[in-house]
Amino acid sequence: MAGRIAGSAINKTVFWPLIGAVVLPVLIGLFEPEAIRLVWQCFYWAAFYSVPVIIFGVVYMWAHSDEGFLAVLGKFVRPVPAGMIYNSDLKKAGTPAVTISLIVANTLLFLLTPEEVVDWLCFLPYSGDLSVPHVLLTTVTCAFFHSDFGHLFGNMVFLWAFGATLESRLGTGRYLAAYFLCSIISSLICLNLLVIQVMVYDEPLLLLQYWSIGASGVISGLMGLFVIRCYFARLSFSLPILFNPIFSVPVRINGIILIGFFFAKDLAGSVEQMADIEGMIDYWGHVGGFLGGIALALVFRLQDDGAGEAKEVKAERLSETVGGTTEASELYTTILETDPENLTALKHFIKLRRYNDDEEGAWFVKLLFATMKRDFQSGVRLVRDYYPKHLSLLSGDILFRVGVELYQYADYEKARLCLELAAGKNGPWQHKAMLILSRTYEAVDNPDRALVVLQELLAQGPEEIFRRQAMKRLMELQQQTNILSVSTSAA
Secondary structure (H helix, E strand, C coil): CHHHHHHHHHHHHHHHHHHHHHHHHHHHHHHCHHHHHHHHHHHHHHHHHHHHHHHHHHHHHHHCCCCCHHHHHCCCCECCCCCCEEEECCCCCCCCHHHHHHHHHHHHHHHHCCHHHHHHHCECCCCCCCCHHHHHHHHHHHHHCCCCHHHHHHHHHHHHHHHHHHHHHHCHHHHHHHHHHHHHHHHHHHHHHHHHHHHHHCCCCHHHHCCECCCHHHHHHHHHHHHHHCCCCEEEEEEECCCCCCCEEEEEEEHHHHHHHHHHHHHHHHHHHHHCCCCCCCHHHHHHHHHHHHHHHHHCCHHHHHHHHHHHHHHHHHHCCCCCHHHHHHHHHHHHHHCCCCHHHHHHHHHHCCCCHHHHHHHHHHHHHHHHHHCHHHHHHHHHHHCCCCHHHCCHHHHHHHHHHHHHCCCHHHHHHHHHHHHCCCCCCHHHHHHHHHHHHHHCCCHHHHHHHHHHHHHCCCCHHHHHHHHHHHHHHHHHHHHHHHHHHHC
């Protein structure tokens, strides 16, 4: 029974992304390619009607906001060539180091690799070495070379848009595996279609005339992964402005719709490529990579992770809309049932309860605990943001650790309160907290209070190590106080 339920949930999760990004594009690409051309024509007409929209939008927002003209203009115009997917609205966890490294590698290879080497390492190489090992090698190497700068630039923009989002969600290992496997699958599907084309036209020489380079097949594969893992995302797409080659208008479009359109376009192009043996764009590689990416996503079971994040993203969007708070809270409640330490949900409820100190304090403790498990420094920043609220609710251990951190950063006032509270709670941290508290009083020129803290520590009968440190510092402070008293009397 459990297996049936899980399978049913998975099918429901995958159903609409596959319908929107695969089934409908297949029907349109194979049977209604004119619809794709019509959409593309509308895209180019946007070059004209975008101009008055930009002018009106910039003038209106500039007149009704405190932002400068360039800041307002930047919301309507971006330095991205038209027709590109260049970003998504999903959060990126950390720096996407692998994606950046791949972009750098592709760029350096484009700039530094001699043409004869590219001819040898492209798929079905010019070199004439069609041995099985070498052809298999080129299914990977071909993805790192590009024919010209425009080819390279376009692919790297798409790689950033999809790779930077997927990297943190897949993890380095699965992300790299998917990257190389998409390249291999894309190339092998091309080879199979090429063999079919040779058989249809009875032209064996086509095998020697075909060659392929570029990361397009890999990027199409990442788009296939994106459809399953991040089907709820909105993608940033660039509309043209009077056909200039640099600037464009940014628009946000549902990811399924946009990726589905590109797949339909590639599918229609694949049909034309079968008939046109001299075509310059390898649509077969695009289609093969896309289908390979979807297959890999299902093998990796990315739909399970995607369903969880989809709920969180929906709740976040609802919380930003007027009247959506109640529904957002219901979604966040269900999220916390399966993930009690979900930071986004905890932040939602602490914000929602900001006018009730008791309820806000309870959520603050949960949020701080979950934050510190991930990153201690972020937890310290959270304490600073809410200081001095809710400190008394924290455990002595957390108060001590935060107090020591604040002391080391010379934030003595906040450190003092944290350490005072920690010293008042029984536990293994108590005597050490009192020692550091005495130093904190010294740092703010209050030696009398430091003496009192040390005397209280000694009165509690601490461990030998703490007793010795307290005795030593107590004697030093007393000597300093006596010297200061003598000097004052003499004066």
